[in-house]
Amino acid sequence: MTPRPLGAVRMWDPRHFRLRYFLAVIFAAVMIAAALRHVLHVYGGISREGIRSDALLGVLIVVLATVLLRRVYRR
Secondary structure (H helix, E strand, C coil), X not given: CCCCCCCCCCCCCHHHHHHHHHHHHHHXXXXXXXXXXXHHHHCCCCCHHHHHHXXXXXXXXXXXXXXXXXXXXXX
16 A cells, blocks of 8 residues: 555545435434424324324325336336
């Protein structure tokens, strides 16, 4: 391994930046979801089971819409 010359800047691998950005977005999404769930449960009076069933229904709708839109735009 050859030493770097003085003043040389180490190259940043773009994959590391993308991974950090992706992890930051995932972390922020989980924290926002937790805060919304807490607010809906405590201040909105919605039961935990109700929030869970609505969230699962929302995930199902998003997955179905994604699959259908991909099929439509492939043609």
